[in-house]
Amino acid sequence: MTMTWKYPSTAALLWTACLFSPLASPWAGAAGLATAQVQGGPAQHADLQSFDGVVEPVRQATLAAQVAGAIVSLSVKVGDTVRAGQELVRIDARAASQNAQASAAQVDAARAGLTVAGKDLERQQQLLQKQYISQAALERSQAQFDAAKAQVQALEAQSQAAQTQQRFFVIQAPFSGVVSEVPVTMGDMAMPGRPLLTLHDPSALRVTATVAQSAVPASLGRLQYEFPGWSGASGLMNANGATLLPLVDVATHSAQIRFRLPALSGVVPGMFARVWLPVAAGAAGSTERLFVPSAAVVRRAELTAVYLVDVQGRPALRQVRLGRVQGDRVEVLTGLRAGDKVATDPQAAAQVR
Secondary structure, three states, X not given: OOOOOOOOOHHHHHHHHHHHOHHXXXXXXXXXXXXXXXXXXXXXOOOEEEEEEEEXXXXXXXXXXXXXXXXXXXXXXXXXXXXXXXXEEEEOOHHHHHHHHHHHHHHHHHHHHHHHHHHHHHHHHHHHHOOOOOHHHHHHHHHHHHHHHHHHHHHHHHHHHHHHHHHHHEEEOOOOEEEEEXXXXXXXXXXXXXXXXXXXXXXXXXXXXXXXXXXXXXXXXXXXXXXXXXXXXXXXXXXXXXXXXXXXOOOOOEXXXXXXXXOOXXXXXXXXXXXXXXXXOOOOOOOOEEEEEHHHOEEEOOEEEEEEEOOOOOEEEEEOEEEEEEOOEEXXXXXXXXXXXXXXXXXXXXXXX
């Protein structure tokens, strides 16, 4: 019996070599990644603890319709600066104008009737003096005059109300400011209570921060704040006139702290602010902090993350919340633990498959 040996094809040999080659591992590229260990240590101003805040306008008004009607004029848009008393929205007031004219005509008719009743009363009084009529006839004439006078007063009040209602069809700015929201368009139907636009005063802004009940300091004299990511950032700034609202939320057990902002160009309502409060020694927040190299941080739109490298050298994107920058490193508030390894070259880590 003769046995024939068949040599494997070249393609099969190449496939076998790639299968057992160390270069075939999908994580082979991770071996050359430069990493840094998450370090713990005391932070500058370690007696401070950060909380999230938001910029709010001190004066803000949502203007709503008091009457029903179609919007026939909308003279502002979002971002426009307006002055106090400027016309913003006009509602169709033709029906209201006609009602006001009808009320004025009724007042004129009632006044004419009052004039007639007054002259009739004078004649009745003269006739009574000559004893041509009885006292009862004079009293009836006096009652008719009083009724006509009361009718005039009632119709005058109705006419004034109709004229006042005409002013409801024109929405004016209650103060000088900036239009921040316009939820209606030309031709929309305005209804009583429906918001037409929102206006705020950009010259008076404040920061409101929500603080855990256990972290509320005894004194707000050392309160500081910053605007991370703001192009005009100038580091930590001292807050003046901070106020602790005398109310604690029953669900979250947190309180609110507010303070006015000075004139800062580029700061607008809705911006994120980080507020730093003093922490008592030994309290939560006064322990050592975690730091990573600033070069390891990845920022994609609203995502802030680092590439966390596991024990096998595989990188994975991990979202983090950052604190203050200290030199070439940045504080990590949440997302990492002491001893974790992060890739110091995010671009190289992103290419590892």
